[in-house]
Amino acid sequence: MVALKRVCRFNVWINPVFDARLRAEPDIDLQIGDLQGPDSALKALLEQAHIFHVSPARDELPRRWHVTDELLASCPNLLAVSSGGAGFDTVDAAACTRAGVAVVNQVGGNAQSVAELAIGLMLAVSRKICVSDRLLRTARGFSRESLMGHEIGGATLGLVGIGHTGKAVAKLARGFDMRVLAYDPLLSAEEIRARGAEPVERAQLLAESDIVSLHCPLDDTTRGSFDAAAFAAMKPGALFITTARGGVHDEAALAEALTSGHLAGAGLDVWAPEPPPLESALLKLESVVATYHTAGVTHEARRNVAAWGAEQIIGILNGVTPPRLVNPEVWPAVLERRARLLG
Structure with a gap:
């Protein structure tokens, strides 16, 4: 008899392709835990789960x-933790490794969506789109020249x-004829060039870029790395x-700069915490365009990460x-445990 393969997720929104794909597999039992229900019920699901999609x-x-x-x-049967997005901020990967549990994410599934919003933020800030929208809805007596911005075409863009x-x-960015610089300590200069940018050190990027755009993970090497000194160097x-x-x-340092x-100006899609408090100094500045971590939240991206996650x-x-x-x-340890648990 083939052992039933148990997958657990909680009842947060996910594109329906995820559930449909898993339920098409006759030997997979997908259980959905209710976050508003008792903790004991969720713990019971996780105790039996082979995969936790989080x-x-x-x-x-x-x-x-x-x-x-x-x-x-408390999850003795767990083989893998699957993140429902490109990041895995809710997963301690080192703890999983110690426990012999694999961690997978859906990196790349929302890349196009995030990239489009990054460009959109550049345009919105540089051309004062949001300021113009607010004024046109609430005031009169202002001139078009008071809303004058700058083109991003031909500017130097620095990608961290x-x-x-x-x-x-x-x-x-190449479609806007931008000069693209990139700093990425994890990649060789040749690979950075192959990805469409001129490799530079961080100091040069900050000094020469008209726009600095962050695309790095949050870890011990990047946490707090854009501080007052970094903004002063821009x-x-x-x-x-x-x-x-x-x-x-x-x-706080960004608000001061x-x-x-x-x-x-600044275009900010990510915050600590999320959402930021209404009294945030950054939210009070007209030079800031603020979005609620929605860069990767499109129908296309959410479908991608759900489909990739299920597969x-x-x-x-x-x-x-x-x-x-x-x-x-x-992975070798996961395969050994899989053989014991599932045959």
Whole structure:
């Protein structure tokens, strides 16, 4: 008799292609836990689960359901944790590796969507689109010249990180005849060039870029890396754009750089926490265009990550190496445990 393969997710919104794909597999039992129900019911599901498909939204998923050493200790059958997005902020990957549990994400599935919003933020800030919209709806007596902005065409764009999303941004930027610089310590100069940018050190990027756009992960090497010193090193009048993660940039230091006039504007999709408090200094500045971590939230991107997630889960349960494995060193141990649990 073939063992039933158990997949658990919670009842947060997901594109329906995920559930449909898994339920098309006769040997997979998909269970959906109710976050508004008793914790005991969710714990019981996780205790039996072979795969936990978890929301990557760190400020939306209650902390007790983040994947930590403590949670893993209560999940003896768990083979893999699957993030429902490109990031995995709710998953302690090192803890999973210690427990012999694979971690997979859906990196690249929302790259085009994030890249488009990054370009959109550049345009909105540089051309004062949101300021114009607010004034036209609420006031009269202002001139068109008071809303005069700048073209992004021909500007120098500095990308901090040129992975899946950064590469997509570089491609779009070429359509505006922008000079694209990139700093990415994880890639060779040759690879950065192949992805459509001129490789530079971080200091040169900050000094020469008219627009700095962040596309790096949040980890111990990037947390707080855009602080007062980094903003001071940027070109006077430059724009700061981020669709990366809240916590990479210091919000108070950014507000000061904008208030002082050193920076001309910012487009911010990510915050710490999310959403930011209404009294946030950044939200009070007209030079800031603010969005609610929606860069990757499009119908196309959400369908991609749901479809990719389902396919990776099916592959893992069948012993196939997943294409977006965060901790590949654990895979041999996962295969051994899979053989014991599922035969």
